[in-house]
Amino acid sequence: GGLAGLQFVGEDTPSPIGPRSPAVAQAEAARTSTGRAVQRRLRVAPATLDLGGTTVQTWAFDETVPGPEIRANVGDELHVHVRNSLPDPTTIHWHGVALRNDMDGVPGLTQAAVEPGSVFDYSFVLPHPGTYFFHPHVGVQLDTALYAPLIVEDPAESGNYDEEAVLVLDDWTDGLGDSPTDVLAMLKRNGMEMGGMEMGGMEMGGMEADPEAPLGEDTGDVAYPAHLLNGRLPSAPVTVGSRPGRRIRLRLINAGSDTAYRFAVGGHRLTVTHADGFPVRPVEVDTLILGMGERYDVVITAGDGSFPIVAVPEGKPDPAASGVLRTGSGTVPPPDVRPTELERRMLSYADLSPTDDVTLDRRAPDREHELSLQMGDGGRQWLINGASYGEHEPLDMRAGERVRLTLRNRSMMFHPMHVHGHTFAVADRAGRGLRKDTINVLPMQTVTVDLEADNPGQWLVHCHNIYHGELGMMTALSYV
Ligand code: C2O
Ligand code: CU
Numbered sequence: 001g002g003l004a005g006l007q008f009v010g011e012d013t014p015s016p017i018g019p020r021s022p023a024v025a026q027a028e029a030a031r032t033s034t035g036r037a038v039q040r041r042l043r044v045a046p047a048t049l050d051l052g053g054t055t056v057q058t059w060a061f062d063e064t065v066p067g068p069e070i071r072a073n074v075g076d077e078l079h080v081h082v083r084n085s086l087p088d089p090t091t092i093h094w095h096g097v098a099l100r101n102d103m104d105g106v107p108g109l110t111q112a113a114v115e116p117g118s119v120f121d122y123s124f125v126l127p128h129p130g131t132y133f134f135h136p137h138v139g140v141q142l143d144t145a146l147y148a149p150l151i152v153e154d155p156a157e158s159g160n161y162d163e164e165a166v167l168v169l170d171d172w173t174d175g176l177g178d179s180p181t182d183v184l185a186m187l188k189r190n191g192m193e194m195g196g197m198e199m200g201g202m203e204m205g206g207m208e209a210d211p212e213a214p215l216g217e218d219t220g221d222v223a224y225p226a227h228l229l230n231g232r233l234p235s236a237p238v239t240v241g242s243r244p245g246r247r248i249r250l251r252l253i254n255a256g257s258d259t260a261y262r263f264a265v266g267g268h269r270l271t272v273t274h275a276d277g278f279p280v281r282p283v284e285v286d287t288l289i290l291g292m293g294e295r296y297d298v299v300i301t302a303g304d305g306s307f308p309i310v311a312v313p314e315g316k317p318d319p320a321a322s323g324v325l326r327t328g329s330g331t332v333p334p335p336d337v338r339p340t341e342l343e344r345r346m347l348s349y350a351d352l353s354p355t356d357d358v359t360l361d362r363r364a365p366d367r368e369h370e371l372s373l374q375m376g377d378g379g380r381q382w383l384i385n386g387a388s389y390g391e392h393e394p395l396d397m398r399a400g401e402r403v404r405l406t407l408r409n410r411s412m413m414f415h416p417m418h419v420h421g422h423t424f425a426v427a428d429r430a431g432r433g434l435r436k437d438t439i440n441v442l443p444m445q446t447v448t449v450d451l452e453a454d455n456p457g458q459w460l461v462h463c464h465n466i467y468h469g470e471l472g473m474m475t476a477l478s479y480v
Pocket of ligand 2: 382414415416463464465468469473
């Protein structure tokens with residue numbers, strides 16, 4: 001189905017607002033480019049992966065999880081040759097990047113899906129430095145191992161830290177035999193009747209691999225759901241090695257499909273320097289929560305010894321994702337250790353304000369859209385303004401306008417709302433203007449964000465709980 005009024009890829013009539021419009025090419029030509037090209041190849045295929053003593057059958061980029069990191073400088077042109085060796089169509093979406101619309105990877109909206117056995121060449125300028133990631137934008141493919149970091153460096157920032165580590169979080173909801181597609185089918189059939197949905201993430205524990213099996217019944221499989229840090233289970237944790245006194249920039253990415261994480265490093269405070277890739281005035285905290293699709297960069301000054309790196313699934317009883325920071329001797333912390341930092345000073349959005357160079361000037365909105373976020377049909381659907389993806393009128397905006405989105409969560413679950421192709425400014429926190437592309441809207445909370453209509457095309461706005469998105473909680477902004 002299509003969004004009424006939107007121009008879809010593959011339709012015959014070329015449209016002035018379609019993804020391949022001259023406006024898209026013009027906007028790309030106006031981006032500042034270094035003229036340097038970064039070339040990569042990416043194979044998207046079924047894979048057998050070792051999560052640290054446990055082997056799983058899944059789908060992955062180049063047979064690794066996380067997939068291979070892509071790193072470039074701001075202004076570089078990225079060329080990625082993608083080969084789809086999956087049995088299903090796929091695409092790649094470059095999460096958080098304000099790129100040209102026809103490279104955004106949304107099937108039906110910005111490109112035709114890449115069919116099994118086919119290739120697609122992504123190529124675009126990287127306009128802003130920061131911590132990003134990439135993943136397919138088809139069904140629940142993100143909830144396999146199909147995700148990888150995209151790091152866009154700013155050469156001007158290199159003196160602010162001594163070294164860095166990228167830490168990617170993921171929920172492994174599919175126990176052996178349970179594919180994300182099975183989980184989606186079960187949600188479509190049974191909605192929230194499976195129980196366990198409270199304030200935080202959705203419980204998917206204890207489900208039988210057989211979709212006909214009775215719901216809410218614990219299989220007794222204690223290993224799943226599990227949580228991964230850089231593709232490793234806590235039983236075989238990843239180690240960040242360093243030396244005492246070094247300033248380490250941790251680039252944190254929540255690639256989980258259904259889990260928000262509370263993150264801490266035992267014995268260390270976190271100086272938050274970037275939110276969703278954009279710089280903030282530094283704030284020191286002990287812990288922070290990353291909703292699905294959110295990123296934070298934090299700097300720590302390494303202590304002497306071995307310290308736990310822990311990410312606890314918010315609102316779930318599951319075991320945490322964990323790793324080790326090792327700068328000297330000391331016993332490796334056991335995987336179930338919970339540093340007291342997790343209970344100390346926690347970051348809130350209100351603590352953060354943008355640095356001057358990324359502050360969106362204050363201005364009254366030219367146009368406002370309201371998005372009411374609700375459950376439908378007992379959780380078999382997740383709706384925006386009472387309708388599912390494909391049923392909405394597009395949310396329009398015009399070149400140069402300031403557009404305000406009011407996100408009203410009328411449910412009891414988190415909705416990490418993500419806007420493609422733009423970094424908005426949070427408008428309702430005493431005008432602080434925090435720049436982000438994904439914001440975790442808490443149960444029954446309303447958040448207002450402003451964006452500048454400066455990137456022509458058709459852009460998704462959706463919940464980054466990938467199951468909510470697939471069950472309808474997506475719509476599109478159309479730049480006319
Ligand atoms: Cu990371 Cu539309 O998604
Ligand atoms: Cu949601």
